[in-house]
Amino acid sequence: MKQENKSLPPAFLDSLEKRFTGTFSLSQAVRERHGGGEGYYPPQAPDAVLFARNEADVMDAVRLCHDSLVPVIAYGAGTSVEDQLQATRGGLSIDLSGMNRILDVRPGDLDCTVEAGVTRLQLNSYLRDTGLFFPIDPGADATLGGMAATGASGTNAVRYGTMRENVLGLKAVTAAGEVIRTGTRARKSSAGYDLTRLLIGSEGTLAIITELHLRLYGIPETMRAAVCAFGDLKGAVDTVIAIIQTGIPIARIELLDDVMMQAVSQYSKLDYPASQTLFFEFHGSPRSVQEQVELSENIALEKGGRDFQWAARAEDRNRLWQARHDAAYAAKALRPGGLFWSTDVCVPISRLAECILETKEDLRKSPVPAPIVGHVGDGNFHVLFVLDPENPDELRTAKQLNERLVARAIAMDGTSTGEHGVGLAKRRALQDQFDPATLGVMRRLKEALDPAAILNPDKILFNG
Amino acid sequence: MKQENKSLPPAFLDSLEKRFTGTFSLSQAVRERHGGGEGYYPPQAPDAVLFARNEADVMDAVRLCHDSLVPVIAYGAGTSVEDQLQATRGGLSIDLSGMNRILDVRPGDLDCTVEAGVTRLQLNSYLRDTGLFFPIDPGADATLGGMAATGASGTNAVRYGTMRENVLGLKAVTAAGEVIRTGTRARKSSAGYDLTRLLIGSEGTLAIITELHLRLYGIPETMRAAVCAFGDLKGAVDTVIAIIQTGIPIARIELLDDVMMQAVSQYSKLDYPASQTLFFEFHGSPRSVQEQVELSENIALEKGGRDFQWAARAEDRNRLWQARHDAAYAAKALRPGGLFWSTDVCVPISRLAECILETKEDLRKSPVPAPIVGHVGDGNFHVLFVLDPENPDELRTAKQLNERLVARAIAMDGTSTGEHGVGLAKRRALQDQFDPATLGVMRRLKEALDPAAILNPDKILFNG
Numbered sequence: 013m014k015q016e017n018k019s020l021p022p023a024f025l026d027s028l029e030k031r032f033t034g035t036f037s038l039s040q041a042v043r044e045r046h047g048g049g050e051g052y053y054p055p056q057a058p059d060a061v062l063f064a065r066n067e068a069d070v071m072d073a074v075r076l077c078h079d080s081l082v083p084v085i086a087y088g089a090g091t092s093v094e095d096q097l098q099a100t101r102g103g104l105s106i107d108l109s110g111m112n113r114i115l116d117v118r119p120g121d122l123d124c125t126v127e128a129g130v131t132r133l134q135l136n137s138y139l140r141d142t143g144l145f146f147p148i149d150p151g152a153d154a155t156l157g158g159m160a161a162t163g164a165s166g167t168n169a170v171r172y173g174t175m176r177e178n179v180l181g182l183k184a185v186t187a188a189g190e191v192i193r194t195g196t197r198a199r200k201s202s203a204g205y206d207l208t209r210l211l212i213g214s215e216g217t218l219a220i221i222t223e224l225h226l227r228l229y230g231i232p233e234t235m236r237a238a239v240c241a242f243g244d245l246k247g248a249v250d251t252v253i254a255i256i257q258t259g260i261p262i263a264r265i266e267l268l269d270d271v272m273m274q275a276v277s278q279y280s281k282l283d284y285p286a287s288q289t290l291f292f293e294f295h296g297s298p299r300s301v302q303e304q305v306e307l308s309e310n311i312a313l314e315k316g317g318r319d320f321q322w323a324a325r326a327e328d329r330n331r332l333w334q335a336r337h338d339a340a341y342a343a344k345a346l347r348p349g350g351l352f353w354s355t356d357v358c359v360p361i362s363r364l365a366e367c368i369l370e371t372k373e374d375l376r377k378s379p380v381p382a383p384i385v386g387h388v389g390d391g392n393f394h395v396l397f398v399l400d401p402e403n404p405d406e407l408r409t410a411k412q413l414n415e416r417l418v419a420r421a422i423a424m425d426g427t428s429t430g431e432h433g434v435g436l437a438k439r440r441a442l443q444d445q446f447d448p449a450t451l452g453v454m455r456r457l458k459e460a461l462d463p464a465a466i467l468n469p470d471k472i473l474f475n476g
Numbered sequence: 477m478k479q480e481n482k483s484l485p486p487a488f489l490d491s492l493e494k495r496f497t498g499t500f501s502l503s504q505a506v507r508e509r510h511g512g513g514e515g516y517y518p519p520q521a522p523d524a525v526l527f528a529r530n531e532a533d534v535m536d537a538v539r540l541c542h543d544s545l546v547p548v549i550a551y552g553a554g555t556s557v558e559d560q561l562q563a564t565r566g567g568l569s570i571d572l573s574g575m576n577r578i579l580d581v582r583p584g585d586l587d588c589t590v591e592a593g594v595t596r597l598q599l600n601s602y603l604r605d606t607g608l609f610f611p612i613d614p615g616a617d618a619t620l621g622g623m624a625a626t627g628a629s630g631t632n633a634v635r636y637g638t639m640r641e642n643v644l645g646l647k648a649v650t651a652a653g654e655v656i657r658t659g660t661r662a663r664k665s666s667a668g669y670d671l672t673r674l675l676i677g678s679e680g681t682l683a684i685i686t687e688l689h690l691r692l693y694g695i696p697e698t699m700r701a702a703v704c705a706f707g708d709l710k711g712a713v714d715t716v717i718a719i720i721q722t723g724i725p726i727a728r729i730e731l732l733d734d735v736m737m738q739a740v741s742q743y744s745k746l747d748y749p750a751s752q753t754l755f756f757e758f759h760g761s762p763r764s765v766q767e768q769v770e771l772s773e774n775i776a777l778e779k780g781g782r783d784f785q786w787a788a789r790a791e792d793r794n795r796l797w798q799a800r801h802d803a804a805y806a807a808k809a810l811r812p813g814g815l816f817w818s819t820d821v822c823v824p825i826s827r828l829a830e831c832i833l834e835t836k837e838d839l840r841k842s843p844v845p846a847p848i849v850g851h852v853g854d855g856n857f858h859v860l861f862v863l864d865p866e867n868p869d870e871l872r873t874a875k876q877l878n879e880r881l882v883a884r885a886i887a888m889d890g891t892s893t894g895e896h897g898v899g900l901a902k903r904r905a906l907q908d909q910f911d912p913a914t915l916g917v918m919r920r921l922k923e924a925l926d927p928a929a930i931l932n933p934d935k936i937l938f939n940g
Contacts, residue, residue, distance in 0.1 A: 120721060120826035163666035174664050176673070177641060190913040198822040199854045200638050201891035202627035202677050204898060204906050204936055205918045209640070209673030213666050230723040257584060259694040300764045358662040362584035390663045427665035434668060442668050449654040453925065454669045460924030461917065472668055 019102070020059045024080040028060065028104075031072055036062040046085075046105040049092035050152065050340075052353035052399065052407075053437060058085060058099035063107050067183065067191060067222045070106060074220065075189030077104055077466055085468050086216040088158030089131060091150075093354045094435030096162065096215050100470040106220065108157055114138050115223070122228045123180060123197060128157025128221050135226075144228040147172035150431070151340050157221045162433040163213030167336065170256075170389030171263040171295065172229065174431065176212050183223035184211055187462040197225055210457070215433050216468040217476060218461045232295035235263070236305060237329040240317040241287035245269060245372055247316035248288045249365040252388045254311045256361050260304050264293035265389040266336055269372065272343065272383035272396070279342030280335035285319070290388075291336055293329070339385045343396040346381045351399040351407070355414045357421035358392040358430030367424055368393060371417055378413060380406050392430035419444065434472045442472065483566070484523045488544035492524065492568075495536055500526040510549075510569040513556035514616065514804075516817035516863065516871075517901060522549060522563035527571050531647065531655060531686045534570060538684065539653030541568055547933050550680040552622030553595060555614075557818045558899030560626065560679050564934040570684065572621055578602050579687070586692045587644060587661060592621025592685050599690075608692040611636035614895070615804050621685040626897040627677030631800065634720075634853030635727040635759065636693065638895065640676050647687035648675055651926040661689055674921070679897050680932040681940060682925045696759035699727070700769060701793040704781040705751035709733060709836055711780035712752045713829040716852045718775045720825050724768050728757035729853040730800055733836065736807070736847035736860070743806030744799035749783070754852075755800055757793070803849045807860040810845045815863040815871070819878045821885035822856040822894030831888055832857060835881055842877060844870050856894035883908065898936045906936065 020028075028036055037043070038060050048055030059082075064070050077084040083103025090097065099105065111129040118124065119142050126135060133153045135146050148159060149166035158164075160182065165174035172178065181195025194207035211219055242248040252265055267290055268276060274286035290312070294304040309320060323329045335342075344352045359367045368384065375382045375395065386393025395417060397410040418428045418441045428434075428441035443451065451473070458465075458476050470476060484492075492500055501507070502524050512519030523546075528534050541548040547567025554561065563569065575593040582588065583606050590599060597617045599610050612623060613630035622628075624646065629638035636642065645659025658671035675683055706712040716729055731754055732740060738750035754776070758768045773784060787793045799806075808816045823831045832848065839846045839859065850857025859881060861874040882892045882905045892898075892905035907915065915937070922929075922940050934940060 118824070118826065120717070121824040122721070123824070163664075163670075165664055169664060173641075176664075176670070177637075186913065186917065190916070192914040192917055193911060194914065196822075196886075196891045196909070197824045197889040198856075198885075198891045198894060199825070200627075200629055200633060200640075200822055200856060200894050202893045202895050202897045203891045203902070203909055204677075204915075205682075205921055206627075206640070206673045206677055207914065207917060209670045210921075213668075213670055218669075253584070257586070297764075297767055299767055300761075303761055303763055358660075358664055360582070360585040360587070360661045361663070362582065392662075392664060421662075422660075425661040427660045427662045427667045429666045430662060430664050431666050433666045438667075445660070445667055447657060449650065450656040450658065450671065451668075452654075453650065453656055453671060456924040457669055457674075457921065460920040 020082060021080050024076060024082055027076050032062055035065065036060055046087050046107065047097065047099055048095065049090050049097045051093045051095050052351050053095035053098060056098040056100055058105035059102040061105045061107055063110050065110055070185045070220055070222055071189050071191060073104060073106055074185050074187070078187060078189055078464065081464055081466060083466050083469050086161065086220045088129060088155030089153060091152035091154045092158065092162060092433070094432045095437055096433060096435045096468070096471055098436060109155060111222065117142060119144060121197065123225055124228055125223065125225050126156055127223055129155050131155050132159065139228065143231050145231050146226055146228055148175055148178055151337050156224055156226065160212050160221050160224055161214065161216050163431065165387065165431045167264045167266055167387055169387055170265060171261060176209060178227045179208055179212060180225040180227060182208055182211055182221055184219035184221045186219050187464065187467050192219065195225065213433065215435065215471050217458060217471050218467065234298045234301040235293060235295050235329060236301050237293045237323045237332050239284065239289060239291055239321045239332065240312050241285050241289050241319045243316050245288045245369060246365055248290050249368055249388065251290060251312045251315045251317060253361055253364060254315065255308055256389055258307065258311070260307050262292065262304065262308065262389060263295040264291065266291040267386045267388040267393065268339065269384040271381065272339060272385045275342040275346050275383055276335050276339055279345050280338055282335055291332065340396060343383050343398055347398045347400070349401065351401045353397040353399065353410060354394050354432070355417060356392060356394045356430050356432045357417055357426055357428060358390060359421050359424045359426030361391045363424040363426065364388060364391050367420055370420060371395065374413055374416055378409050380410055390430065391426065436470060439472065439474055484546060485544050488540060488546055491540050496526055499529065500524055510551050510571065511561065511563055512559065513554050513561045515557045515559050516815050517559035517562060520562040520564055522569035523566040525569045525571055527574050529574055534649045534684055534686055535653045535655060537568060537570055538649050538651065541930055542651060542653055542928065545928055545930060547930050549932050550625065550684045552593060552619030553617060555616035555618045556622065556626060556897070558897045559901055560897060560899045560932070560935055562900060573619060575686065581606060583608060585661065587689055588692055589687065589689050590620055591687055593619050595619050596623065603692065607695050609695050610690055610692055612639055612642055615801050620688055620690065624676050624685050624688060625678065625680050627895065629851065629895045631728045631730055631851055633851060634729060635725060640673060642691045643672055643676060644689040644691060646672055646675055646685055648683035648685045650683050651928065651931050656683065659689065677897065679899065679935050681922060681935050682931065698762045698765040699757060699759050699793060700765050701757045701787045701796050703748065703753060703755055703785045703796065704776050705749050705753050705783045707780050709752045709833060710829055712754050713832055713852065715754060715776045715779045715781060717825055717828060718779065719772055720853055722771065722775070724771050726756065726768065726772065726853060727759040728755065730755040731850045731852040731857065732803065733848040735845065736803060736849045739806040739810050739847055740799050740803055743809050744802055746799055755796065804860060807847050807862055811862045811864070813865065815865045817861040817863065817874060818858050819881060820856060820858045820894050820896045821881055821890055821892060822854060823885050823888045823890030825855045827888040827890065828852060828855050831884055834884060835859065838877055838880055842873050844874055854894065855890065900934060903936065903938055
């Protein structure tokens with residue numbers, strides 16, 4: 013990685029000082045904290061950090077960067093797991109976490125408008141009294157702007173979709189410091205190019221998202237959750253495949269392999285066996301949930317499931333899903349001080365068993381602890397490597413395992429990343445996934461919207 | 477509209493002749509038939525029509541056009557209702573209707589791969605024995621490539637989404653004649669820019685779609701349909717709003733106003749009163765459908781609905797929905813030889829009653845027959861103008877009514893088109909809907925992907 017442009021032009025710094033007195037920082041600690049997310053990639057600090065308070069701050073800061081050709085990187089909660097935040101060429105990090113106002117909630121339209129720095133838990137806590145919720149739930153309490161920028165999803169995607177299906181419109185600041193408004197609040201539109209979806213998953217390389225119109229959902233009348241252990245991984249994955257193919261509108265169906273279950277049980281002080289395990293959740297009317305439960309339980313038992321543990325009470329259900337959301341932390345706890353790396357792929361559901369079993373076999377041969385956990389209803393799963401930072405061999409091994417995993421997913425008509433994004437480390441995977449003509453179109457889009465390449469340089473595309 | 481470049485360069489014509497002997501036409505009748513869709517806009521014939529048989533034909537034809545700066549317009553079934561097919565600058569129309577092979581159906585993944593010229597009825601007829609169906613159903617039997625290019629939807633969108641949510645990936649030919657492959661067959665992906673959604677709704681101005689991966693759904697175990705008449709329009713629309721806000725997973729909910737019902741009853745020889753009417757359809761398990769039916773019927777009766785007529789038998793249901801799909805033809809039959817123009821807008825559901833009632837009031841004052849019909853569960857509705865072609869006053873009146881309708885929808889945070897697209901005539905509406913910075917981004921995308929502006933010129937953007 014080149015380390016060009018590592019110090020800011022004095023005139024730029026003067027203008028920054030003049031416009032943003034008191035709201036930006038040059039401190040090393042602050043800069044370093046803004047140089048990476050929760051991935052394994054070494055942090056690379058920006059030269060300065062601006063704590064944006066509003067859209068005008070973002071506009072003015074980007075304009076200054078634009079005029080001085082200074083790189084600019086949007087920062088939310090710092091929870092990304094690829095390497096979307098590394099300031100490879102220095103520049104300005106714009107921290108949007110202070111832009112956390114919930115601007116409007118419209119229960120009648122089942123939608124809301126929030127600033128980009130609002131986090132998913134903040135929104136759901138705010139919504140509590142309305143009977144509504146926002147379903148997208150990556151493990152961490154990410155900002156909604158960050159979640160849109162990486163195309164995040166989570167455990168509810170099998171029923172409610174990803175950010176792509178749940179963002180109605182955006183406000184964003186372009187590389188030239190102009191504000192654009194994409195989409196509308198209507199549920200569908202054929203009016204012009206779909207800039208909303210273009211920005212979702214663009215990882216801050218095409219514009220900086222400042223505001224979002226989001227879809228909301230009524231909290232289901234009934235929710236039931238369950239855990240079911242399986243004698244083998246194939247039985248668990250085949251259960252998932254059969255449930256999806258049967259068309260049961262399951263809300264969540266998550267796989268945790270034996271290694272993951274042991275880690276989760278330890279970390280969350282739960283009493284589950286260290287088996288291949290599925291976590292289920294069903295949403296709907298009492299009758300509909302009952303029906304889904306019966307169908308799913310039958311399928312699971314047929315495929316070798318045992319030990320169905322139901323959690324109908326809210327507190328049991330929350331405890332269960334908290335354990336699931338803490339999976340990454342549980343994996344980290346397998347090796348305190350370890351280097352944590354969560355990779356993800358997604359394949360068509362018919363290939364899921366094959367993909368997971370081959371991956372598991374591959375992992376079994378390696379000495380690196382690497383639990384598997386996944387949003388398997390979407391065909392999406394993660395391998396969580398927990399590496400000895402003192403042992404470069406382990407990182408090398410993990411990289412090879414990851415390369416083989418990505419190649420396997422692509423060969424199965426799948427994708428190199430289902431929800432984490434590309435960042436720096438998956439750029440090579442993107443080259444393998446798409447042909448040069450398709451990558452060429454992506455590059456032309458980047459050049460068209462950010463001709464000076466100041467927006468989150470080097471992410472997604474090489475030399476982008 | 478400028479009429480430049482109306483005759484083809486002789487060298488281009490020679491190359492066309494050499495490469496495509498027997499599969500292209502210069503005949504006036506063929507050219508005229510390819511110069512427009514089902515909208516009111518006068519046709520503008522291309523200079524030649526190529527009947528593409530495969531992707532290589534499209535690639536080679538676009539390359540020839542690219543080298544000679546000849547405009548190129550993709551043509552499917554010719555059923556678009558905005559003016560997406562007019563050859564404003566002449567050029568080559570590529571008719572893709574011959575590329576109608578269903579390449580693969582994968583029941584285990586609930587997806588399929590088709591060539592762009594496959595129509596929606598052809599696909600569903602092919603799927604009949606698999607227990608699967610493809611839900612997107614604009615009125616006409618459009619090609620799936622054309623449906624993607626306009627971002628089409630239809631009566632099932634409230635439950636199953638639009639083309640945007642149901643296309644997993646695409647193959648397309650760029651302005652330079654290169655083939656790109658967007659998306660994957662995985663259910664979700666965060667790998668690079670979302671070129672799939674960028675091409676959906678781009679109306680052939682960014683690339684020519686040649687192949688699609690589509691999501692499929694299991695045919696529901698139970699389907700029930702009903703018709704319910706209302707004393708007033710407000711009661712009907714309030715029923716829709718309450719059903720959506722209650723979260724009932726209704727599969728279809730369509731509004732036909734009194735004028736439309738009269739036309740439909742006449743045309744389809746049905747015995748319905750000329751009232752404000754809702755058409756319902758419920759999908760699911762027997763228990764779930766029963767529950768949805770009870771809840772919806774209660775809401776409708778509370779809001780002044782009467783005369784519930786249930787159609788549980790497949791033949792009654794098909795007759796009902798055939799009548800609904802024939803609404804456009806029924807409207808046309810109000811005035812044989814009339815000029816037909818279907819405009820559409822979409823608003824947030826909470827504004828739907830207000831938007832429809834104001835529109836109805838506006839229409840009442842005009843002498844032009846103009847039934848209203850809509851996919852109201854999405855907040856989407858159409859006004860079908862049926863104009864006397866000999867009377868330019870009527871067209872002028874309809875244009876004013878349409879302008880007011882679009883302005884009303886935009887003022888309500890809605891969109892100038894929910895599913896028909898922009899074409900030529902809604903370009904002004906697009907300017908009103910988006911600010912110059914946002915339109916500027918759309919223009920830069922167009923310039924980046926089609927620098928010589930050969931792909932369907934003048935559509936979506938002025939001078940695009």
